[in-house]
Amino acid sequence: MEAGLQDNPRLARVGPAPKVGIVHLGPGAFFRAFNAVYTDEAMETAGGDWGILAVSLRSPTARDQLEPQGGAFTSVTLSQDGPQPQVIGSIAGVLVAPDDPAAVVAAMADAAVKIVSLTITEKGYCHEPATGALNMAHPDVVHDLAAPDVPRSAVGFIVAALSARRAAGVKPFTVLSCDNLPSNGALARGTVLDFARAVDVELADWIEANVPFPATMVDRITPATTDDDVARLADIAGYHDPACVFHEGFRQWVIEDDFVDGHPAWDAVGAQIVASVDAHELMKLRCLNGTHSTLAYLGYLAGYETISDAVADPDFAVLCERLWLTEIIPTVPKPDGEDLPAYCTTLMARYRDPSIRHRTWQIAMDGSQKLPQRLLGSIADNLAAGRAPAGLALAVAGWMRYVGGVDEKGGAIDVRDPFAVALKDASDGAGSPADKVAALLAFRDVFSVDLAGNDVFRGLVTDAYAALVADGSTATVRALVGLKTA
Structure with a gap:
């Protein structure tokens, strides 16, 4: 008989959710296999209020899977020696942006949030791949420029939240791209500044002067989770977890050392913090x-x-x-x-x-x-x-x-x-x-x-x-x- 989450202590969260210090845009399989695991291990090792508020820019799937589990999910390391499950508790909550864009902007504008990280894939930057410039004709960009308070794009949300923090006299957050793109920090910075200049030149100048966009290199092979994977985990661990993710054992995270207000102890659990990525x-x-x-x-x-x-x-x-x-x-x-x-x-x-x-x-x-x-x-x-x-x-x-x-x-x-x-x-x-x-x-x-x-x-x-x-x-x-x- 399939065990329910509510009566399965192996998946249920022990104690309250961690306090939010990171908002992450794009809570797909790679994020759960990578960012969430590193952050969970970093808090376990060195503490800190680095809980992650995960924000889906499109689909409610991540929320529907994670919310009933209190944000906890299973990370399964694959090897020829067999699968090794690990329960991850770094996700403090999940929002679906189209349901309430204002709530997402407010969460990102909260002074407790020190990092906004991204795994939104190449197309999520709404850029021209050949040049890296923001595509001003992209439908989401056109929408967000016309209605900046109810954005759809990641760039629109970032600029709206930074605008709110600037207006409130709150220091900005670090924008941490974790997508598999060359110079991903520079790409994020360029698209954000392109958008901000189209909204408010003074805001763009403030972002340019105050917001860090460190580059990263990320690596962990993470196949898309299938129904068979979910069933396999149930056989292994005795419970049903639709949010589980399967991945290889190898991982590598190289991060440029450029943060406005610190970061979790990722370097204590294997990440490389370097001058240049x-x-x-x-x-x-x-x-x-x-x-x-x-x-x-x-x-x-x-x-x-x-x-x-x-x-x-x-x-x-x-x-x-x-x-x-x-x-x-x-x-x-x-x-x-x-x-x-x-x-x-x-x-x-x-x-x-x-x-x-x-x-x-x-x-x-x-x-x-x-x-x-x-x-x-x-x-x-x-x-x-x-x-x-x-x-x-x-x-x-x-x-x-x-x-x-x-x-x-x-x-x-x-x-x-x-x-x-x-x-x-x-x-x-x-x-x-x-x-x-x-x-x-x-x-x-x-x-x-x-x-x-x-x-x-x-x-x-x-x-x-x-x-x-x-x-x-x-x-x-x-x-x-x-x-x-x-």
Whole structure:
């Protein structure tokens, strides 16, 4: 019989919820597997009023799952030795922004809140991926500029709360982006200032002078929780927890040391507080996320459901290793304390772990927002150095084939991307592989003018796309890495 939460002491909160010191926007699976776990352990180790008020900007799901449990949930570490559940109690409450925007602004404006953190994904910043600037034509931005007291976007909420704190003479909070984006602190800062300048120039000047936006590098593979996961936890632990999250054991959090009013003792539980995150961030985005996206698109096309399935194919494993050796590591400055080849060896071990069922389809989401950071920067650096990055160009061609919306067997692909319709229309409206590549390279939200106009890059992608159409992903990868059919 399934145990109820109210009579299960293993999940029920012991004592009152922690006092709120952090408001977090975007309480999805990664937040629960990462920020909430670090913060729970930090309070357990060193104390402090760092409870998290989680705010969903769209869906009520997180509230509906967490509220009946008093904010507590189960973090399950996966390994080949079996799952290890841990109850996390750092979430003090959950709000759904569309239900009461004013309540969210008031919570963020409370002087007790010292940090507003974000895991809102690339598209949550309402920016132009190719430039980083706020997209003033984005529907949420248009709405928030017209009605700043009832915002919809993360940027709108941040500016409204900072405006309220400035008016009340309260010191600002730190804005801590924890999204997997290069220079995420600078991106958050730029979009907030763009929005603030459109509302009140003096407010923008105050934010620019007083609000820190530290950059971070975050890493923990966290597959989306499934119904099977929830059932599996019930079998393991004897209770039902719809808010549970499953993740790998590895984690890394590198944080720029720039806070207006302190932070939890994250560094006491494994986080690295450093002067600059840039090198670590570039290492992770290019080495991990670049190959993750490569495996996602090419692996999906080849029929592989998960990353571990993909790298179980020796051709795909060799593709990753050759990308690291010849096309990625040469573009990455060595971060302090890191050994890049050893880091990539660790990545391959993580990819191979069959207990981490990270779906290629999940990683493939929002590719138009991810490609500039994960692949295109490495490609541009290779081209500038006179190298022809055929492997990374194949990854881009895999994305182009994927967003065409039809798999190699003629079945429909459920493409989740802000530009899904426009990308498919562009692909469908072109004839030959060269025409399709040209049509997709014309998307300035993804490809810069310089990169799209580079003859070497265009030729590599066109050849790779034509091979994917003619021969399929498996054969094209095999041909590139030079392996013979077994």
